[in-house]
Amino acid sequence: MSEQVTWVPDQVDEEIPSAARVYDYLLGGAHNFAADRVLAERFLQALPSARDVARLNRAFLRRAVVFMAEQGIRQFLDLGSGIPTVGNVHEIAHGIDPESNVVYVDYESVAVAHSELLLQGDEHATVIQANMLEPDRILGHPDTRRLLDLSRPVGLIMAGVFHFVSPESDPPGIVARYRDELSPGSFLALSHFTADISPDEMAGVVRVMSRSSDPIHPRTRAEITELFTGFDLVEPGIVGTALWRPDHPERAGLEPGAAQIYAGVGRKG
Template identity: 80%
Template sequence: MTEPVKWVPDGVDEEVPSAARLYDYLLGGAHNFAADRALAEKFLSALPSARDVARLNRAFLRRAVVFMGQHGVRQFLDVGSGIPTVGNVHEIAQAADPQARVVYVDYESVAVAHSQLLLEGNDNAVIVQADMTDPDSILQHPETRRLLDFDQPIGLIMAGVFHFVPHEADAPAIIARYRDALAPGSFLALSHFTADISPEEMAGVVEVMRRSSDPIHTRTHAEVSELFTGFDLVEPGVVGTALWRPDRPEQAEDEPGGSQIYAGVGRKP
Protein backbone atom coordinates (compact mmCIF):
# COMPACT_ATOMS: atom_id res chain seq x y z
CA MET A 1 0.00 0.00 0.00
CA THR A 2 1.38 3.39 -0.96
CA GLU A 3 2.11 5.76 1.93
CA PRO A 4 0.18 9.05 1.67
CA VAL A 5 2.18 11.99 0.36
CA LYS A 6 2.97 14.00 3.50
CA TRP A 7 3.27 17.34 1.76
CA VAL A 8 -0.35 17.37 0.54
CA PRO A 9 -2.52 18.57 3.45
CA ASP A 10 -6.14 17.52 3.84
CA GLY A 11 -8.57 19.83 2.11
CA VAL A 12 -6.21 21.06 -0.63
CA ASP A 13 -8.04 21.34 -3.96
CA GLU A 14 -5.55 20.01 -6.48
CA GLU A 15 -7.66 21.40 -9.34
CA VAL A 16 -7.09 25.02 -8.30
CA PRO A 17 -3.58 26.20 -9.27
CA SER A 18 -1.58 28.43 -6.96
CA ALA A 19 1.29 30.84 -7.53
CA ALA A 20 3.47 29.09 -4.92
CA ARG A 21 3.20 25.76 -6.72
CA LEU A 22 3.59 27.37 -10.16
CA TYR A 23 6.81 29.02 -8.95
CA ASP A 24 7.96 25.68 -7.58
CA TYR A 25 7.42 24.12 -11.01
CA LEU A 26 9.30 26.91 -12.81
CA LEU A 27 12.24 26.38 -10.45
CA GLY A 28 12.26 22.65 -11.19
CA GLY A 29 10.57 21.55 -7.96
CA ALA A 30 8.29 18.55 -7.50
CA HIS A 31 5.69 19.98 -5.11
CA ASN A 32 3.04 20.92 -7.64
CA PHE A 33 -0.05 19.41 -9.24
CA ALA A 34 -1.24 18.89 -12.80
CA ALA A 35 -3.32 22.08 -12.65
CA ASP A 36 -0.26 24.07 -11.58
CA ARG A 37 1.85 22.61 -14.39
CA ALA A 38 -0.86 23.34 -16.96
CA LEU A 39 -1.07 26.95 -15.83
CA ALA A 40 2.72 27.19 -15.80
CA GLU A 41 2.89 26.11 -19.43
CA LYS A 42 0.47 28.92 -20.32
CA PHE A 43 2.62 31.27 -18.24
CA LEU A 44 5.65 30.16 -20.25
CA SER A 45 3.78 30.76 -23.50
CA ALA A 46 3.07 34.34 -22.41
CA LEU A 47 6.55 34.87 -20.97
CA PRO A 48 9.09 32.50 -22.57
CA SER A 49 11.83 33.66 -20.18
CA ALA A 50 9.73 32.72 -17.13
CA ARG A 51 12.11 30.03 -15.90
CA ASP A 52 14.99 32.52 -16.07
CA VAL A 53 12.85 35.14 -14.33
CA ALA A 54 12.16 32.69 -11.49
CA ARG A 55 15.82 31.67 -11.28
CA LEU A 56 17.02 35.27 -11.19
CA ASN A 57 14.48 36.19 -8.52
CA ARG A 58 15.74 33.29 -6.42
CA ALA A 59 19.33 34.39 -7.00
CA PHE A 60 18.44 37.92 -5.87
CA LEU A 61 17.00 36.45 -2.68
CA ARG A 62 20.29 34.67 -1.97
CA ARG A 63 22.41 37.77 -2.59
CA ALA A 64 20.09 39.91 -0.45
CA VAL A 65 20.29 37.51 2.49
CA VAL A 66 24.09 37.37 2.21
CA PHE A 67 24.23 41.18 2.02
CA MET A 68 22.06 41.60 5.11
CA GLY A 69 24.13 39.02 6.97
CA GLN A 70 27.28 40.92 6.10
CA HIS A 71 25.69 43.98 7.69
CA GLY A 72 25.02 42.29 10.99
CA VAL A 73 21.52 40.85 10.53
CA ARG A 74 21.07 37.51 12.29
CA GLN A 75 17.29 37.19 12.18
CA PHE A 76 14.95 37.15 9.21
CA LEU A 77 11.22 37.39 8.52
CA ASP A 78 10.49 35.89 5.09
CA VAL A 79 6.94 36.92 4.17
CA GLY A 80 5.37 34.96 1.32
CA SER A 81 8.18 32.43 1.45
CA GLY A 82 6.52 29.86 -0.83
CA ILE A 83 7.47 26.22 -1.23
CA PRO A 84 11.03 25.50 -0.05
CA THR A 85 13.52 24.78 -2.79
CA VAL A 86 17.31 25.02 -3.15
CA GLY A 87 18.84 27.96 -1.30
CA ASN A 88 16.28 28.70 1.38
CA VAL A 89 16.79 31.69 3.66
CA HIS A 90 17.62 29.61 6.75
CA GLU A 91 20.17 27.58 4.78
CA ILE A 92 21.92 30.74 3.55
CA ALA A 93 21.77 32.57 6.88
CA GLN A 94 22.70 29.59 9.04
CA ALA A 95 25.64 28.70 6.81
CA ALA A 96 27.13 32.01 7.92
CA ASP A 97 25.86 31.81 11.50
CA PRO A 98 24.27 28.57 12.78
CA GLN A 99 22.39 30.62 15.38
CA ALA A 100 20.64 32.80 12.79
CA ARG A 101 16.87 32.72 13.24
CA VAL A 102 14.26 32.64 10.48
CA VAL A 103 10.47 32.93 10.52
CA TYR A 104 8.86 31.93 7.24
CA VAL A 105 5.33 33.06 6.43
CA ASP A 106 2.93 31.77 3.81
CA TYR A 107 -0.80 31.21 3.53
CA GLU A 108 -0.64 28.39 0.96
CA SER A 109 -1.20 25.02 2.65
CA VAL A 110 1.27 22.99 0.57
CA ALA A 111 4.00 25.58 1.15
CA VAL A 112 3.36 25.43 4.89
CA ALA A 113 3.23 21.62 5.03
CA HIS A 114 6.45 21.17 3.06
CA SER A 115 8.18 23.86 5.13
CA GLN A 116 7.20 22.04 8.30
CA LEU A 117 8.78 18.86 6.97
CA LEU A 118 11.96 20.68 5.95
CA LEU A 119 12.32 22.49 9.27
CA GLU A 120 11.85 19.47 11.54
CA GLY A 121 14.63 19.50 14.12
CA ASN A 122 15.70 23.09 13.35
CA ASP A 123 15.02 25.07 16.52
CA ASN A 124 15.97 28.37 14.90
CA ALA A 125 13.51 28.31 12.00
CA VAL A 126 9.74 28.03 11.83
CA ILE A 127 6.85 28.46 9.38
CA VAL A 128 3.77 30.52 10.24
CA GLN A 129 0.58 30.18 8.20
CA ALA A 130 -0.86 33.66 7.77
CA ASP A 131 -1.93 36.27 5.22
CA MET A 132 0.81 38.84 4.51
CA THR A 133 -1.82 41.57 4.04
CA ASP A 134 -2.64 41.23 7.75
CA PRO A 135 0.69 42.28 9.33
CA ASP A 136 -0.52 42.05 12.91
CA SER A 137 -1.38 38.36 12.52
CA ILE A 138 2.28 37.79 11.61
CA LEU A 139 4.06 40.32 13.80
CA GLN A 140 2.13 39.27 16.92
CA HIS A 141 2.12 35.55 16.19
CA PRO A 142 3.54 33.58 19.17
CA GLU A 143 6.11 31.81 16.97
CA THR A 144 7.27 35.10 15.50
CA ARG A 145 7.67 36.59 18.95
CA ARG A 146 9.42 33.47 20.22
CA LEU A 147 12.15 33.54 17.58
CA LEU A 148 12.58 37.20 16.65
CA ASP A 149 13.79 40.05 18.86
CA PHE A 150 12.14 43.20 17.53
CA ASP A 151 14.56 45.36 19.52
CA GLN A 152 17.34 44.16 17.19
CA PRO A 153 17.68 44.50 13.38
CA ILE A 154 15.59 42.10 11.30
CA GLY A 155 15.88 41.26 7.63
CA LEU A 156 12.35 41.56 6.23
CA ILE A 157 12.05 39.65 2.95
CA MET A 158 9.20 40.10 0.47
CA ALA A 159 10.60 38.45 -2.63
CA GLY A 160 8.17 38.17 -5.52
CA VAL A 161 4.99 38.39 -3.45
CA PHE A 162 3.57 41.92 -3.40
CA HIS A 163 2.55 41.71 -7.06
CA PHE A 164 -0.25 39.49 -5.69
CA VAL A 165 -1.58 42.46 -3.70
CA PRO A 166 -4.10 44.52 -5.69
CA HIS A 167 -3.58 48.26 -5.99
CA GLU A 168 -6.74 49.04 -4.03
CA ALA A 169 -5.31 47.15 -1.02
CA ASP A 170 -2.70 49.93 -0.57
CA ALA A 171 0.52 47.92 -0.57
CA PRO A 172 2.67 50.85 0.71
CA ALA A 173 0.46 51.11 3.80
CA ILE A 174 0.71 47.37 4.44
CA ILE A 175 4.51 47.44 4.22
CA ALA A 176 4.59 50.52 6.46
CA ARG A 177 2.99 48.47 9.24
CA TYR A 178 5.83 45.97 9.02
CA ARG A 179 8.42 48.76 8.81
CA ASP A 180 7.12 50.49 11.93
CA ALA A 181 7.58 47.26 13.93
CA LEU A 182 11.25 46.95 12.94
CA ALA A 183 14.24 48.28 14.86
CA PRO A 184 16.60 50.79 13.23
CA GLY A 185 19.23 48.99 11.19
CA SER A 186 16.68 46.52 9.85
CA PHE A 187 16.45 45.83 6.12
CA LEU A 188 13.70 45.26 3.57
CA ALA A 189 14.50 43.07 0.54
CA LEU A 190 11.71 43.18 -2.03
CA SER A 191 11.16 42.13 -5.63
CA HIS A 192 8.11 42.73 -7.82
CA PHE A 193 6.85 42.08 -11.36
CA THR A 194 6.68 45.09 -13.70
CA ALA A 195 5.25 45.79 -17.12
CA ASP A 196 7.71 48.64 -17.72
CA ILE A 197 10.05 46.57 -19.88
CA SER A 198 7.78 44.22 -21.83
CA PRO A 199 4.18 45.46 -21.53
CA GLU A 200 2.71 43.01 -24.05
CA GLU A 201 4.34 39.96 -22.46
CA MET A 202 3.31 41.05 -18.99
CA ALA A 203 -0.26 41.69 -20.14
CA GLY A 204 -0.28 38.06 -21.24
CA VAL A 205 1.05 36.95 -17.85
CA VAL A 206 -1.60 38.98 -16.04
CA GLU A 207 -4.29 37.37 -18.18
CA VAL A 208 -2.96 33.87 -17.53
CA MET A 209 -2.84 34.42 -13.78
CA ARG A 210 -6.44 35.60 -13.70
CA ARG A 211 -7.31 31.90 -13.87
CA SER A 212 -5.40 31.09 -10.69
CA SER A 213 -6.06 31.78 -7.02
CA ASP A 214 -3.31 34.44 -7.17
CA PRO A 215 -3.84 37.12 -9.84
CA ILE A 216 -0.83 39.34 -10.60
CA HIS A 217 -0.86 43.13 -10.37
CA THR A 218 2.22 44.71 -11.95
CA ARG A 219 3.70 47.99 -10.72
CA THR A 220 5.89 50.64 -12.30
CA HIS A 221 9.39 51.56 -11.17
CA ALA A 222 7.95 54.52 -9.26
CA GLU A 223 5.32 52.34 -7.58
CA VAL A 224 7.86 49.69 -6.57
CA SER A 225 10.18 52.40 -5.26
CA GLU A 226 7.28 53.74 -3.16
CA LEU A 227 7.14 50.40 -1.34
CA PHE A 228 10.51 51.33 0.20
CA THR A 229 9.13 54.48 1.83
CA GLY A 230 10.87 54.94 5.19
CA PHE A 231 13.88 52.87 4.12
CA ASP A 232 17.13 54.17 2.65
CA LEU A 233 17.71 52.30 -0.60
CA VAL A 234 21.16 50.74 -0.84
CA GLU A 235 23.06 50.85 -4.10
CA PRO A 236 22.15 50.22 -6.89
CA GLY A 237 18.57 51.09 -5.87
CA VAL A 238 15.54 49.52 -7.54
CA VAL A 239 16.77 47.63 -10.62
CA GLY A 240 16.09 44.41 -12.49
CA THR A 241 16.88 41.31 -10.44
CA ALA A 242 19.89 40.47 -12.63
CA LEU A 243 21.38 43.91 -11.94
CA TRP A 244 21.12 43.96 -8.15
CA ARG A 245 24.72 43.42 -6.97
CA PRO A 246 25.32 40.55 -9.42
CA ASP A 247 28.04 37.99 -8.80
CA ARG A 248 29.20 38.47 -12.38
CA PRO A 249 28.48 42.06 -13.43
CA GLU A 250 29.85 41.49 -16.93
CA GLN A 251 27.06 38.96 -17.61
CA ALA A 252 24.16 40.66 -15.84
CA GLU A 253 23.07 42.87 -18.73
CA ASP A 254 22.61 39.85 -20.99
CA GLU A 255 20.54 37.72 -18.60
CA PRO A 256 17.21 36.74 -20.27
CA GLY A 257 14.30 38.01 -18.22
CA GLY A 258 16.64 39.96 -15.99
CA SER A 259 14.47 43.08 -15.94
CA GLN A 260 10.97 41.58 -15.74
CA ILE A 261 11.10 41.85 -11.96
CA TYR A 262 12.36 44.90 -10.10
CA ALA A 263 14.40 44.27 -6.95
CA GLY A 264 15.89 46.36 -4.20
CA VAL A 265 17.07 46.42 -0.61
CA GLY A 266 16.46 49.26 1.82
CA ARG A 267 17.75 49.95 5.34
CA LYS A 268 15.64 51.47 8.07
CA PRO A 269 17.56 54.43 9.51
Protein backbone atom coordinates in the same frame (compact mmCIF):
# COMPACT_ATOMS: atom_id res chain seq x y z
CA MET B 1 -8.78 13.12 -12.14
CA SER B 2 -6.76 14.54 -9.26
CA GLU B 3 -3.37 12.99 -8.54
CA GLN B 4 -3.30 10.78 -5.47
CA VAL B 5 -0.17 11.72 -3.54
CA THR B 6 0.70 11.50 0.13
CA TRP B 7 2.17 14.96 0.63
CA VAL B 8 -1.05 16.90 0.01
CA PRO B 9 -2.74 18.50 3.04
CA ASP B 10 -6.41 17.52 3.27
CA GLN B 11 -7.72 21.05 2.69
CA VAL B 12 -5.89 21.57 -0.63
CA ASP B 13 -8.01 21.68 -3.80
CA GLU B 14 -5.69 20.25 -6.45
CA GLU B 15 -7.83 21.66 -9.25
CA ILE B 16 -7.13 25.28 -8.30
CA PRO B 17 -3.63 26.35 -9.32
CA SER B 18 -1.56 28.48 -6.95
CA ALA B 19 1.34 30.85 -7.54
CA ALA B 20 3.54 29.01 -5.03
CA ARG B 21 3.17 25.73 -6.91
CA VAL B 22 3.55 27.38 -10.35
CA TYR B 23 6.79 28.95 -9.07
CA ASP B 24 7.88 25.54 -7.77
CA TYR B 25 7.31 24.06 -11.23
CA LEU B 26 9.23 26.86 -12.96
CA LEU B 27 12.16 26.24 -10.62
CA GLY B 28 12.11 22.55 -11.47
CA GLY B 29 10.39 21.39 -8.28
CA ALA B 30 8.10 18.39 -7.89
CA HIS B 31 5.48 19.72 -5.46
CA ASN B 32 2.85 20.85 -7.94
CA PHE B 33 -0.30 19.45 -9.51
CA ALA B 34 -1.55 19.03 -13.06
CA ALA B 35 -3.53 22.28 -12.82
CA ASP B 36 -0.40 24.13 -11.74
CA ARG B 37 1.62 22.71 -14.61
CA VAL B 38 -1.04 23.64 -17.16
CA LEU B 39 -1.07 27.20 -15.85
CA ALA B 40 2.74 27.31 -15.76
CA GLU B 41 2.91 26.29 -19.42
CA ARG B 42 0.50 29.10 -20.28
CA PHE B 43 2.71 31.41 -18.20
CA LEU B 44 5.68 30.29 -20.30
CA GLN B 45 3.76 31.01 -23.48
CA ALA B 46 3.07 34.54 -22.28
CA LEU B 47 6.57 35.03 -20.88
CA PRO B 48 9.05 32.66 -22.57
CA SER B 49 11.82 33.72 -20.16
CA ALA B 50 9.73 32.74 -17.12
CA ARG B 51 12.09 29.98 -15.96
CA ASP B 52 15.00 32.40 -16.12
CA VAL B 53 12.94 35.04 -14.33
CA ALA B 54 12.21 32.57 -11.52
CA ARG B 55 15.87 31.52 -11.31
CA LEU B 56 17.10 35.11 -11.22
CA ASN B 57 14.60 36.02 -8.53
CA ARG B 58 15.86 33.11 -6.43
CA ALA B 59 19.44 34.24 -7.00
CA PHE B 60 18.54 37.77 -5.89
CA LEU B 61 17.09 36.33 -2.70
CA ARG B 62 20.39 34.60 -1.96
CA ARG B 63 22.49 37.71 -2.59
CA ALA B 64 20.13 39.88 -0.55
CA VAL B 65 20.26 37.54 2.46
CA VAL B 66 24.04 37.35 2.27
CA PHE B 67 24.23 41.15 2.04
CA MET B 68 21.96 41.64 5.05
CA ALA B 69 23.87 39.03 7.05
CA GLU B 70 27.11 40.80 6.20
CA GLN B 71 25.57 43.97 7.65
CA GLY B 72 25.02 42.12 10.92
CA ILE B 73 21.42 40.93 10.49
CA ARG B 74 20.84 37.71 12.40
CA GLN B 75 17.04 37.44 12.26
CA PHE B 76 14.84 37.29 9.20
CA LEU B 77 11.11 37.43 8.44
CA ASP B 78 10.38 35.92 5.02
CA LEU B 79 6.87 36.75 3.79
CA GLY B 80 5.36 34.56 1.08
CA SER B 81 8.24 32.14 1.44
CA GLY B 82 6.73 29.51 -0.87
CA ILE B 83 7.54 25.82 -1.26
CA PRO B 84 11.02 24.94 0.06
CA THR B 85 13.74 24.53 -2.54
CA VAL B 86 17.52 24.48 -2.29
CA GLY B 87 18.85 27.77 -0.97
CA ASN B 88 16.19 28.72 1.56
CA VAL B 89 16.75 31.77 3.74
CA HIS B 90 17.66 29.77 6.83
CA GLU B 91 20.19 27.71 4.87
CA ILE B 92 21.86 30.86 3.55
CA ALA B 93 21.77 32.66 6.90
CA HIS B 94 22.98 29.63 8.85
CA GLY B 95 25.89 29.33 6.45
CA ILE B 96 27.06 32.67 7.82
CA ASP B 97 25.88 32.29 11.41
CA PRO B 98 24.19 29.07 12.60
CA GLU B 99 22.50 31.06 15.38
CA SER B 100 20.49 33.21 12.96
CA ASN B 101 16.72 32.99 13.45
CA VAL B 102 14.26 32.78 10.58
CA VAL B 103 10.46 32.99 10.50
CA TYR B 104 8.81 31.92 7.25
CA VAL B 105 5.26 32.99 6.42
CA ASP B 106 2.98 31.62 3.72
CA TYR B 107 -0.75 31.03 3.40
CA GLU B 108 -0.46 28.17 0.88
CA SER B 109 -0.99 24.85 2.63
CA VAL B 110 1.47 22.81 0.56
CA ALA B 111 4.20 25.39 1.12
CA VAL B 112 3.57 25.37 4.87
CA ALA B 113 3.40 21.57 5.11
CA HIS B 114 6.73 21.13 3.38
CA SER B 115 8.34 23.91 5.37
CA GLU B 116 7.22 22.19 8.58
CA LEU B 117 8.85 18.95 7.43
CA LEU B 118 12.04 20.73 6.44
CA LEU B 119 12.30 22.62 9.71
CA GLN B 120 11.60 19.75 12.10
CA GLY B 121 14.13 19.90 14.90
CA ASP B 122 15.51 23.29 13.87
CA GLU B 123 15.22 25.55 16.91
CA HIS B 124 16.28 28.59 14.90
CA ALA B 125 13.59 28.51 12.19
CA THR B 126 9.83 28.08 11.95
CA VAL B 127 6.92 28.60 9.57
CA ILE B 128 3.61 30.37 10.18
CA GLN B 129 0.53 29.85 8.02
CA ALA B 130 -0.82 33.35 7.51
CA ASN B 131 -1.54 35.93 4.84
CA MET B 132 1.12 38.63 4.54
CA LEU B 133 -1.71 41.18 4.47
CA GLU B 134 -2.13 40.51 8.20
CA PRO B 135 0.95 42.22 9.67
CA ASP B 136 -0.48 42.48 13.19
CA ARG B 137 -1.24 38.77 13.31
CA ILE B 138 2.18 37.83 11.92
CA LEU B 139 4.21 40.21 14.07
CA GLY B 140 2.26 39.25 17.17
CA HIS B 141 2.32 35.50 16.54
CA PRO B 142 3.88 33.52 19.41
CA ASP B 143 6.41 31.92 17.06
CA THR B 144 7.44 35.30 15.72
CA ARG B 145 7.83 36.64 19.24
CA ARG B 146 9.80 33.56 20.22
CA LEU B 147 12.35 33.80 17.44
CA LEU B 148 12.47 37.48 16.52
CA ASP B 149 13.40 40.31 18.86
CA LEU B 150 11.79 43.33 17.21
CA SER B 151 13.86 45.66 19.37
CA ARG B 152 16.84 44.57 17.25
CA PRO B 153 17.25 44.84 13.45
CA VAL B 154 15.38 42.36 11.27
CA GLY B 155 15.79 41.42 7.63
CA LEU B 156 12.26 41.65 6.15
CA ILE B 157 11.96 39.74 2.88
CA MET B 158 9.25 40.12 0.24
CA ALA B 159 10.84 38.29 -2.68
CA GLY B 160 8.57 37.91 -5.67
CA VAL B 161 5.34 38.05 -3.67
CA PHE B 162 4.09 41.61 -3.33
CA HIS B 163 2.84 41.70 -6.92
CA PHE B 164 0.04 39.44 -5.64
CA VAL B 165 -1.24 42.30 -3.47
CA SER B 166 -4.07 44.18 -5.17
CA PRO B 167 -4.16 48.00 -5.28
CA GLU B 168 -7.31 47.87 -3.14
CA SER B 169 -5.30 46.33 -0.30
CA ASP B 170 -3.17 49.49 0.05
CA PRO B 171 0.27 48.01 -0.72
CA PRO B 172 2.28 50.98 0.66
CA GLY B 173 0.23 50.87 3.85
CA ILE B 174 0.89 47.15 4.32
CA VAL B 175 4.65 47.61 3.97
CA ALA B 176 4.51 50.63 6.29
CA ARG B 177 2.83 48.56 8.99
CA TYR B 178 5.75 46.14 8.99
CA ARG B 179 8.28 48.96 8.71
CA ASP B 180 6.90 50.79 11.72
CA GLU B 181 7.38 47.72 13.92
CA LEU B 182 10.99 47.21 12.86
CA SER B 183 13.87 48.79 14.72
CA PRO B 184 16.36 51.15 13.03
CA GLY B 185 19.01 49.24 11.15
CA SER B 186 16.45 46.76 9.78
CA PHE B 187 16.39 45.97 6.07
CA LEU B 188 13.67 45.38 3.47
CA ALA B 189 14.53 43.14 0.50
CA LEU B 190 11.81 43.20 -2.14
CA SER B 191 11.41 42.01 -5.73
CA HIS B 192 8.35 42.67 -7.84
CA PHE B 193 7.02 42.09 -11.37
CA THR B 194 6.85 45.14 -13.62
CA ALA B 195 5.33 45.95 -17.01
CA ASP B 196 7.87 48.73 -17.61
CA ILE B 197 10.13 46.56 -19.77
CA SER B 198 7.80 44.29 -21.76
CA PRO B 199 4.23 45.53 -21.36
CA ASP B 200 2.70 43.12 -23.88
CA GLU B 201 4.30 40.06 -22.30
CA MET B 202 3.32 41.20 -18.83
CA ALA B 203 -0.26 41.80 -19.95
CA GLY B 204 -0.27 38.16 -21.04
CA VAL B 205 1.05 37.08 -17.64
CA VAL B 206 -1.71 39.05 -15.93
CA ARG B 207 -4.32 37.29 -18.08
CA VAL B 208 -2.84 33.87 -17.32
CA MET B 209 -2.64 34.43 -13.58
CA SER B 210 -6.21 35.73 -13.48
CA ARG B 211 -7.17 32.03 -13.79
CA SER B 212 -5.39 31.14 -10.56
CA SER B 213 -6.01 31.81 -6.89
CA ASP B 214 -3.27 34.47 -7.08
CA PRO B 215 -3.92 37.23 -9.64
CA ILE B 216 -0.85 39.33 -10.37
CA HIS B 217 -0.53 43.12 -10.22
CA PRO B 218 2.68 44.37 -11.88
CA ARG B 219 3.83 47.83 -10.81
CA THR B 220 5.97 50.59 -12.23
CA ARG B 221 9.40 51.45 -10.89
CA ALA B 222 7.89 54.53 -9.22
CA GLU B 223 5.21 52.43 -7.51
CA ILE B 224 7.79 49.93 -6.31
CA THR B 225 10.01 52.76 -5.07
CA GLU B 226 7.05 53.99 -3.01
CA LEU B 227 7.00 50.67 -1.18
CA PHE B 228 10.47 51.55 0.18
CA THR B 229 9.20 54.71 1.86
CA GLY B 230 11.03 55.02 5.18
CA PHE B 231 13.93 52.89 3.95
CA ASP B 232 17.15 54.20 2.43
CA LEU B 233 17.84 52.25 -0.74
CA VAL B 234 21.29 50.72 -0.89
CA GLU B 235 23.27 50.72 -4.13
CA PRO B 236 22.43 50.06 -6.91
CA GLY B 237 18.85 51.05 -5.98
CA ILE B 238 15.91 49.44 -7.75
CA VAL B 239 17.09 47.47 -10.77
CA GLY B 240 16.35 44.20 -12.54
CA THR B 241 17.00 41.15 -10.36
CA ALA B 242 20.06 40.13 -12.39
CA LEU B 243 21.56 43.60 -11.92
CA TRP B 244 21.31 43.81 -8.14
CA ARG B 245 24.89 43.29 -6.89
CA PRO B 246 25.51 40.46 -9.39
CA ASP B 247 28.19 37.85 -8.84
CA HIS B 248 29.33 38.33 -12.44
CA PRO B 249 28.60 41.97 -13.46
CA GLU B 250 30.01 41.48 -16.95
CA ARG B 251 27.24 38.97 -17.77
CA ALA B 252 24.34 40.25 -15.68
CA GLY B 253 22.72 42.44 -18.30
CA LEU B 254 22.75 39.63 -20.85
CA GLU B 255 20.61 37.27 -18.76
CA PRO B 256 17.21 36.42 -20.33
CA GLY B 257 14.49 38.04 -18.24
CA ALA B 258 17.08 40.14 -16.40
CA ALA B 259 14.70 43.06 -15.89
CA GLN B 260 11.20 41.51 -15.82
CA ILE B 261 11.28 41.78 -12.03
CA TYR B 262 12.61 44.84 -10.23
CA ALA B 263 14.57 44.25 -7.04
CA GLY B 264 15.96 46.41 -4.28
CA VAL B 265 17.12 46.45 -0.67
CA GLY B 266 16.56 49.34 1.72
CA ARG B 267 17.74 50.10 5.24
CA LYS B 268 15.57 51.69 7.91
CA GLY B 269 17.48 54.61 9.42
